[in-house]
Amino acid sequence: MAEDGNVPVFVDDLGEEENVDGDQNFDDIIHMVTDTSSAQARRGKDIQGVPWNRSNVTREQERRKRIKRYRNFENNHYAVDKRYKQRPKGGRYYEFFHKSRAVRPTIFHFQLRNLAWATSKHDVYLKSNHSIMHWSSVTKKLTETVNFFGRVAPTEKHEGSLLEGFTQTLITTFAVNDGFLVAGGFRGELVCKRLDKKGVSFCKRTSYEGINGITNAIEIYSNLR
Structure with a gap:
């Protein structure tokens, strides 16, 4: 993990110590959210x-309200395995490094899955x-790997590959592993890309x-055994 001196300084344009009249609710202030560094988090941000400090509710009050309103979707009801217990509060399970507003995932249906992959x-x-x-x-950089809005067509020739590719593919799932990205679409599309090469391979x-x-789902295996 990098030290704070090796990462860019992110300025909080709201001012950490500034206070205003407490008449703004959570929905109003959520649009003011800024990046947070580990140094700012240690200072209490x-x-x-x-x-x-700009809201008329506390973090705990908002959390309780959201838990009360939340309804978990279940296709089938199942009993919770009692071997898996909730972890106690106060434990150190991770070390916060940085939170960025640049990362904005979008999922157009709540039943879709595997639309975020951490490869390291x-x-x-x-x-x-x-x-x-x-x-x-x-690097604190967000870069585009594949854009599916227009036409996506392979730059390589492989047996069984559709050279005309696809247009405006709605991505429903994808997987990233071993230098490959494989994405699946709403109408049976399958697109494969090598991360070390430009364009799409298959x-x-x-x-x-x-x-x-x-x-519904994609898995990448380096070995079938």
Whole structure:
């Protein structure tokens, strides 16, 4: 983990000590959220960047309200395995490094899964609008890996690959491993990219059943044994 002196300084334009009349609610102030560094967190700034001093509710009050309103979606009810217990509060389970507002994942349906992958301690791939993005916590940079809004077509020739590619693919799941990114679409599209090369390597349609051909999950294996 890098020391604070080796990372950029992020200025809190709200002013950590500034207070205003406590008439703004949580929904109003959430749009004022800024980046938070580890140094700011140690000085007491909220790690999510929420300026609670501008709200008429505390963090705990807001948390209790959200838990009360939240309804967990279940297809099938199942008993909770009692071997897995809730961890006690106060334990040190991670060390906060940095929170960024630049990373904005977007998921167009709540049942979709595997739309964020951490390939290392510092690298995260996520879906944002029509693109799969890469975020590095070391460089503090968000870069586009593949844009699916227009036409995506392979730059390499492989047996079974559709040279015409796809247009405006709605990504429903993807996987990143061993230098490969494989993304699945809403109508059976499958797109493979080598992370060390420009463009897309392979395109294939796994299903022609239209909306019922949705790709639910993808796994990348380096060895089938």
